[in-house]
Amino acid sequence: MANESKEVYFVFMNFDPEYERLRADRSKEGGHALNAYLTKKHDMLLAKHFRTNTYIKRSSLAIVDGFAVEMIEYQANLLRSANEVRLVEKNQELS
Secondary structure, eight states: OOOOOOOEEEEEEEEHHHHHHHHHHHSSSHHHHHHHHHHHHHHHHHHSSSSSHHHOOEEEEEETTTEEEEEEEHHHHHTOOOOEEEEEEOOOOOO
16 A cells, blocks of 8 residues: 555535535635635545545535545545545546
8 A cells, every 4th residue: 555656536525505505605705715615624524534645635626515636546445435425536537
């Protein structure tokens, strides 16, 4: 496991009423609140399951309540079983 390479995965979250409420606010302030909420929520999920510096979060995706993260396959499998997570998919390169 120590020499497994990190790959990019997309993690999509289960239904969250607070996310839906914040997403409905189309104001500039509402957009900032949504981004702050998702960043914190996604960072906390990763910190809850993994040690610091074992993954690299690339971005939070506000339109779908998800995020992109570089991690090893073992970590992706762990996230698949987390209650908050709906789906974890490996990024597929298009040729």
